Structure formats: structure tokens, C-alpha cells
Amino acid sequence: MRESRRQRMLCIFVLSTLYLMLLSPVPSMAQVEHDDLTGVKVAVYSGGGVMGSSRIALTRMFEWMNASVVEVTASQIRDDFLNECDILVVPGGSESICNSELESDGKQKVKDFVAQGGSYFGICGGSTFAVTYLRLFDGYISPVSEPGEIIHMTTMNINKSSTGPDLSELPSNFTTMYYGSQYFTPKLGTSVHTIATYEYNGKAGMIALEYGNGTVFISSPHPEYEEDDDRDDTTFGDDLDDPDSEWPLLFRVSKWLIEASYIEPSSSTTTTTTTATNTNTTSITLDLPLIVVASTGGVIVVLIVVAFYRRMHV
Numbered sequence: 001m002r003e004s005r006r007q008r009m010l011c012i013f014v015l016s017t018l019y020l021m022l023l024s025p026v027p028s029m030a031q032v033e034h035d036d037l038t039g040v041k042v043a044v045y046s047g048g049g050v051m052g053s054s055r056i057a058l059t060r061m062f063e064w065m066n067a068s069v070v071e072v073t074a075s076q077i078r079d080d081f082l083n084e085c086d087i088l089v090v091p092g093g094s095e096s097i098c099n100s101e102l103e104s105d106g107k108q109k110v111k112d113f114v115a116q117g118g119s120y121f122g123i124c125g126g127s128t129f130a131v132t133y134l135r136l137f138d139g140y141i142s143p144v145s146e147p148g149e150i151i152h153m154t155t156m157n158i159n160k161s162s163t164g165p166d167l168s169e170l171p172s173n174f175t176t177m178y179y180g181s182q183y184f185t186p187k188l189g190t191s192v193h194t195i196a197t198y199e200y201n202g203k204a205g206m207i208a209l210e211y212g213n214g215t216v217f218i219s220s221p222h223p224e225y226e227e228d229d230d231r232d233d234t235t236f237g238d239d240l241d242d243p244d245s246e247w248p249l250l251f252r253v254s255k256w257l258i259e260a261s262y263i264e265p266s267s268s269t270t271t272t273t274t275t276a277t278n279t280n281t282t283s284i285t286l287d288l289p290l291i292v293v294a295s296t297g298g299v300i301v302v303l304i305v306v307a308f309y310r311r312m313h314v
Helices: 002-023 052-064 074-078 095-115 125-132 245-261
Strands: 041-045 066-073 085-088 119-123 138-145 151-158 171-177 183-184 193-198 204-211 214-219 288-298 299-306
Touching: 041 052, 052 066, 052 245, 066 125, 074 095, 085 095, 085 125, 085 245, 095 119, 095 125, 095 214, 119 125, 119 245, 125 138, 125 183, 125 214, 193 245, 204 245, 214 245
Parallel strands: 041 066, 041 085, 085 119, 119 214
Antiparallel strands: 138 183, 151 171, 151 193, 183 204, 193 204, 204 214, 288 299
16 A cells, blocks of 8 residues: 555656646747758748848848748738748848838737747848837947948958857958948847957947847848859849858857747646546556656657556455
């Protein structure tokens, strides 16, 4: 009798542990299991305020990462299309037009998407939109005022010691397209991951951060363009001299966006209770092992409880 009670207590302990594991936050379903973005669905915003060349270059870049890429409109965002996606990309363009197209409902859908475990990827106007209208970044955005034409190449230094995306194996600096760009200043107490700073003034032109359960990357310059390569499928900026590619940097950032976000598990549970009544039964026998399998954080845990119940007289 005492042995049977110990066995029952062991079963209760194991099942309670499993229950707590299932209640813990779990990573996004779109975990990066390969050295690319296989299985990740990227929605590129294609509203009227978006620069066509930036949209095309970003689409080709995420296709190069092997992500599944679709275009999304303001009306689709308002209709909850983002529920099927992992990353929302807002290219360069007019942030004010994006604001008027999405309206209050669409902007709230974007914020909810990120807060609930999605990722936001904004370039130039898309970064300004994130700061000014979505308030995904608690801070300020200011013009760089770098000497030169409004569109030219600028040198940026990579934060190789980033505590966010792993940038340790990348070059120390790179050149990228400057298009009247700006820099980001977080408010006191706001935590961000600096990705790259302008060599001109040391200010952050690319940052990443957590927002709720989701993640955000915003870049004021235009690293999506391949000025010396046709794989971006656009000729915009091809008159500029850019000997290197920023796509590997943006891949590291995109990978972090997915891996650092998570989706809250459903709080609803289903309990099945079976009751058997038999006044003529004088014994209960169970000699099969109870096997409980759980998955948490990408690791499968197998708990095996062998419960051999002795005969118990009622």
C-alpha cells in the first residue's frame, strides 16, 4: 500500500513538472534551423509611399536568405494578414504616406503583431515610421548632416561586441548608401542593441531592440542596395562605388530577429477525466509504463514513469 502511494506521488510530480514546462514561453515557430531563413515568412510592405527600388532590393535580399517573401498592402494588414507572417519589412519611402494609408487600425495591428512575437524590419522611411508613428523605439531620431550630396556612400563601423545579433565575425566597417540619413538616440533607461555607427559622428544609424515579445531592427541608411551587383534587381544607386555587400550583416540581424522573439503559449488546457464504477471489482492492476514526451526550447524531453500498481482491495 505504501509502495503504491509512492508510485502515485511520482506520477503526480512528473505530470506537474510537464505542466509547468508547457506554460513556459516557447520560441517562435519560425526558428532558424539552417544557415538561412528557410521556413521564415517575410511580408514586404508595398503601399503607395514605398520606394519601388527599395522594395525590390529588400525582396531580392530576403529571397537570397531563402525566406518566403510576399508583398502586403495596408488593407491586408488591417485584415490581420500579419498573423501568418514572421517579419514585416517596411522599405524606404514616405513615412507620412505610410501613416495615412495604414490609419490608426493598421498601425495598431502592426504594433500588436510585434508585441505578440513578430518582427519589424524598417529601412530609412520605414525606420522613421517605426519611431515617429508606431513608437516601437522609445527615443529620438535626428539628421546626421554629413557633408556631401543627399545621396552618397558613407562609412559605418560595426559593433562587433553586440549583445544582440552576433556580429563578431563580420568586418569592422563597411560602406553603404546614405540618403539624407539620420541617427537614433534612446531615452534614458531604454535598452537597445547598437548594430552600426556612422564613422562621421559616432552616432547609431542601425539599431535592434526588443518590443514586447517581438523584435525590431531599424536602419536609416540603405544597406539593402547592391550598388556593384545586379542581384538586387534594381539600378538605383549603381552609379555609386560600393565594393562590399551589407547582405551578410542584414542576415545576421534577421536571424536574431527571429531567434530573439517568442510566442506566448496558449493558456487553455484540455483535461479528460475517465471515471469507472464497478461495485463488484476487488482489484486494480496497471503494469504498463507511462511515457510523457514534452518539447521546450527546441529540446525534446522524454519522461518515463513505470507505475506498477499492486492489487488494491476495495
